[in-house]
Amino acid sequence: MKAIRDILDKQKPLFEKGGKFEKFYYLFEANETFLFQPNETTPAKGAQVRDANNLKRLMITVVVAMIPCLLFGIYNVGHMHFLATGQTADLGQKIGLGLVVVLPVVLTAYVAGGIVEVIFAVIRRHPINEGFLVTGMLIPLILPPTIPLWQVALASVFAVVIAKEVFGGTGMNVLNVAMTARAFLYFAYPSDMSGDVWYYLGDSQYADGFTGATALGLAAETTLVDGTQEVAATLASTNDGLFSFWNMFVGFIPGSIGETSTLMALVGAIILIATGVGSWKIIVSVFGGALGLGYLLTAFGANEFMMMPAHYHWVMGGLAFGAVFMATDPVSAAHTESGKWVYGALIGVITVIIRVLNPAYPEGIMLAVLFMNVFAPLIDHIVVQSNKKRRLQRATV
Amino acid sequence: MSQHIKLKKGFNINLAGKPQKVVGESDRSETFAIKPTDFPGIIRPKVTVREGDIVKAGTPVLFDKKMDQVMYCAPVSGEVVEIVRGEKRKLLAIKILADKEVVYEQHKEHSSTEISGISREEAQEVMLKSGVWPQIIQRPYGIVANPEDTPKAIFVSTFDTHPLAPDYDVLLKNQASYFEAGVEVLKKFTSGKVNLGVNADAEVSPIFSNAKGVQVNKFSGPHPAGNVGVHIHHIDPIGKGDLVWTIDPYGVVQLGKLFLKGVYDASKVIALTGSEVKEPQYYTTYQGACIDKLVDNRIKQDHVRYISGNVLTGEKIDKKGYLGFYHHQLTVIPEGDQYEFLGWLKPTTSKLSFHRALGLLSFLNPKKEFVLTTNTLGEERAFVQTGAFEKVVPMDILPEFLLKAIMAEDYDDMEALGIYEVVEEDLALCEFIDVSKHDIQAIIRDGINLIKATT
DSSP: OHHHHHHHHHHHHHHSTTSTTGGGHHHHHHHHHHHEEOOOBOOSBSOSSOOSOOHHHHHHHHHHHHHHHHHHHHHHHHHHHHHHHTOOOOHHHHHHHHHHHHHHHHHHHHHHHHHHHHHHHHHHTOOOOTHHHHHHHHHHHTSOTTOOHHHHHHHHHHIIIIIIGGGTSTTTOSSOHHHHHHHHHHHHSHHHHSSTTSSOOTTOOOOTTOOOOOHHHHHHHOOOOSSOOOHHHHHHHTTTTTTOHHHHHHTOSOSSTTTSOHHHHHHHHHHHHHTTOSOHHHHHHHHHHHHHHHHHHHHHOOSHHHHSOTTHHHHSTTHHHIIIIITTOTTTSOOSHHHHHHHHHHHHHHHHIIIIIOTTOSOOHHHHHHHHHHHHHHHHHHHHHHHHHHHHHHHHO | OOOEEEOOOOOOOOBSOOOOSOEEOOOOOSEEEEOGGGOTTOSSEEEOOOTTOEEOBTOEEEEETTEEEEEEEOSSOEEEEEEEEOGGGOEEEEEEEEOSSOOBOOOOOOOTTTGGGSOHHHHHHHHHHHTOGGGOEEETTTEEOOTTOOOSEEEEEOOOOSTTOOOHHHHTTTOHHHHHHHHHHHGGGOSSOEEEEEETTSOOOHHHHTOOSOEEEEEESSTTTTOHHHHHHHHSOOOTTOOEEEOOHHHHHHHHHHHHTOSOOOEEEEEEESTTBSSOEEEEEETTBBSHHHHTTTBSOSSEEEEESOTTTOEEEOTTOBOOTTOOEEEEEEOOOOOEETTTTSOOSSSOOSSHHHHTTGGGSTTOOBOOOSBOOSOOOOOOOOSSGGGGOOSSOOHHHHHHHHHTTOHHHHHHHTGGGOOGGGGHHHHHHOTTOOOHHHHHHHHHHHHHHHO
């Protein structure tokens, strides 16, 4: 450690004001502060001691919370491949294939986004923000396993520039950065983001009788015919019971790399809530909003999808992942505590509306999060106004 | 109508180095100083003495040209040895070399029964020229009160919940009669009530229980339950145009002494606290004492920071620095200017954090005392985390929005979001817990100054 410190101390003058690489100071700073907690002390006036938590710690906690999803995603990509192609494989083969598919996506997202971060830090002379540790991991987890790497790179660059840097960087963005990346790909390259993209097949073909649909797609297409078959039954009968409730809960279903497992998202949620990093109010209210509207729709029951048991919404598609990792992004979510309830509940509600009532688009969490990102400041505004009003009334007493 | 207000929000910073309840003897400091920088309201300080002048305890040495009735007086008798000025001749301190025996400016003595008969004007006149007036702080703004105002209420907090805070039982031992007299004087100044905020979690000290004609309100909960700003917020909140005064119990006692003994008695008991103090305990001294004699041989090591006041709101002073006017505490903690390899990443139980991301298992050991250094433990970053500040401010205030309104210099929002109700100490915990490491107390003072400039 002393040796590393000595090297850093030797290099430091080169990057400081007047040094040869003055421009790249924040690149150096990023590396230095990554290795060593700096020796800065508190100012002469004010709090003389500080809490041991900091933004790096906060961000790395989120990354840790995502690791179960990533690991499961790696396994599941392999598992789904062999299932769809009808081959048998052991655990090692599944994980091996998963690594080959997933790691390049993760690396591409980190490298492409990281380069943009550094360029902006150098030009703007602001520190490289730790937020990218999280974004760079979120982007791969919400993309399908068949995604071309150049699209990953393009989406990362687009998201960092348009969703974050144009607003002034971390802490200033309006939209969730990772969701923006996905929305960009969804609208720019729809054929790579929907349809037969959820199984990584490589050079192989589907096994006989295997369909490449997802649970949400099946549910949306189930129509009311005589001798009706419920959505749940349709799901359970497809691909030899692939879409049973428990399979969907644990995550052995096709989908985006890290999104399929509700169980792993819940593990992440427990980490986020236990550490206090993610807002439990948002997570609970997203699930609550989705369930509430789900129940309401079963009461109307105009089509089969509406009749689907409401709790199925929790385990299908990316709702759980979105609720835990996307909706809780503190910058783009509502900032007020009471606003968080409204914000989360509306995400849940809108997700179900898009899924069930919109025939064109089976997944809703992405648009719901982005939509509510835009409305979060309005929710906050209303909460703040009511606080102001309360204070004013009190003053006249 | 006494109220018991239970506060849930807040955080107790449990530091090592709590003072024993013993008042020890220490060699008396040779010099004492009065520092205009201790009073945020002073705009144009004017010195009335010159180097070499002889002063008594209670002789005016300084006043503010913007509020020239209020005199700031020498805490001890002796010779003015130095008038310290900084950049642009800014007045920093007036140092007095103390006599062996303190000689006082003499004012009229009263018996305790006479006090209620004195008129406000009479009382005010002697308070202004004697040096006790600056103990009275006005809210909003947290500045020395203007004698021309009549506050709607006066607030006294009888307990201090800051980290390692001294106990008023020790600070004001055997001074109950003076406290009573002080309260009697204060009652003349307000059209409303004199409010005493007492700690519901401990027995009310006999010093405070005898005061008559006051409104007693109980508060319980973690820090900042003892902050007078929190009491005001819950009992009689300040809106635009309102004015209340606050004074700490030491100030009330000093006021009582002025009328009962006829002198400006600046002697005080202070607590020497902190993890780097060999035997944390109390010592007697005077306002504005040089700390060199106090810390001599009582500190474990050299690489420390001396803080006049507590670790949340105090001020760094050097080894030969002077205690702040309002401080009853000197805290000594290790200086934290070291690098720590992967300090942000390592799992640890030796660091204190309000956030569970670090203190996840802290509930297993709630009584653990921590040694904190002055390291900021992170770099300054954009505001990212939300909802944390609200957990440590037991007021109906949205700190994050208030801070952003200040930074945007949005006067309307600042007013509406509560700038009148807070001073630095009320949001000191926000500064402590902020993961983005902003100097929040400085931001609050900026906001107060902005709003003050408009009136």
